Amino acid sequence: MHHLGDPLILAVSDSLTPTRYDGCAPPFHPVAVSNLAEQIREALSMFARNDTAPAVIGGLAVVAHQVVRATKNVDFLVEAEAADKLHAAILDLGYQCLYRSEDAANYVRAAEGLDLLYAHRPLARRLLAQASVRETPMGRMRIISVEGLIGFKLQGFVNDATRTRDLDDIRSLLKIHLTSLNMDEVREYFALFNKPDLLNELLG
Amino acid sequence: MNCSDNAESNSESATDRTDAGVVLAREAGVPFHLPLGKASGVDPFTEWLSLMEVVQMLCPEWPVRDKPMQGNIWRL
Numbered sequence: 001m002h003h004l005g006d007p008l009i010l011a012v013s014d015s016l017t018p019t020r021y022d023g024c025a026p027p028f029h030p031v032a033v034s035n036l037a038e039q040i041r042e043a044l045s046m047f048a049r050n051d052t053a054p055a056v057i058g059g060l061a062v063v064a065h066q067v068v069r070a071t072k073n074v075d076f077l078v079e080a081e082a083a084d085k086l087h088a089a090i091l092d093l094g095y096q097c098l099y100r101s102e103d104a105a106n107y108v109r110a111a112e113g114l115d116l117l118y119a120h121r122p123l124a125r126r127l128l129a130q131a132s133v134r135e136t137p138m139g140r141m142r143i144i145s146v147e148g149l150i151g152f153k154l155q156g157f158v159n160d161a162t163r164t165r166d167l168d169d170i171r172s173l174l175k176i177h178l179t180s181l182n183m184d185e186v187r188e189y190f191a192l193f194n195k196p197d198l199l200n201e202l203l204g
Numbered sequence: 205m206n207c208s209d210n211a212e213s214n215s216e217s218a219t220d221r222t223d224a225g226v227v228l229a230r231e232a233g234v235p236f237h238l239p240l241g242k243a244s245g246v247d248p249f250t251e252w253l254s255l256m257e258v259v260q261m262l263c264p265e266w267p268v269r270d271k272p273m274q275g276n277i278w279r280l
Contacts, residue, residue, distance in 0.1 A: 036256055063252045070259045071252075072266050099272025106272050113269045124280045136249040151280050159275025192279050 039112050040074055040138040046089050047076070054078040055131035055142045057117060057152050059169075064134060064143045067172045073113060077128050077144060077152075080120035090114065117152070123192075127151070146177050151189035158193045171202045178203075 040060075047054050056064060058075030078086060080102070087105065091097065095107035095114060107114040119128045127148035134143050144152070150170050157166040174181070190199040260266070
């Protein structure tokens with residue numbers, strides 16, 4: 001049974017794919033998720049039109065790194081120099097700006113959200129530059145490294161301690177990627193936020 | 205939830221590849237981490253889209269962000 005603090009990985013099944021529904025109709029309507037996928041495609045297209053190469057961070061990046069859980073958060077790391085033109089482009093898509101600073105921006109459009117983090121410090125710039133390319137059902141995406149994702153998740157938690165999902169994500173990522181992680185880099189991020197003991201706790 | 209003809213065998217295979225101490229959350233089955241590596245042929249985004257189909261059916265009104273990001277500790 002699940003214990004508080006254990007990673008809660010929502011599982012998905014190949015039984016949910018259409019090929020497994022032989023002889024019975026799929027039990028749900030596809031429109032809503034089509035909208036979610038379309039929102040991401042639209043964002044990727046917008047970034048391309050503006051000659052920017054963002055990296056997926058947040059919950060989508062967690063999914064990309066094999067921890068599949070429910071999320072509708074669409075978060076991208078973008079070069080800070082592109083902030084103004086992206087702001088205009090996102091407003092053109094019908095989003096409203098909920099918040100914008102030199103570090104981040106939050107946009108909403110009805111039930112859809114889109115968050116940007118701006119890479120203007122050396123660490124984030126490096127992580128953005130080193131993001132890997134992945135072909136996905138929504139199009140080609142650049143995905144931040146597992147180590148970098150852990151760093152951003154930690155930053156999110158340090159800024160808002162109510163975001164315990166960030167800790168769950170870190171714990172899950174540590175668990176399934178432990179043998180391949182660059183732990184020196186991971187330790188750097190925990191030291192950066194003065195949380196070295198938290199890493200030991202999460203690894204525990 | 206499971207409409208396939210071989211639910212029992214699916215359940216057994218899922219159990220085999222998971223840890224014992226995790227919550228049951230999948231078609232009354234056992235959650236699992238996706239196998240690592242491309243050799244598995246499992247695309248996590250495809251799996252995620254399938255999951256979100258179910259989630260959005262169960263929760264059509266997903267909570268919308270109503271407050272901006274919190275905090276001012278930005279070091280990355």
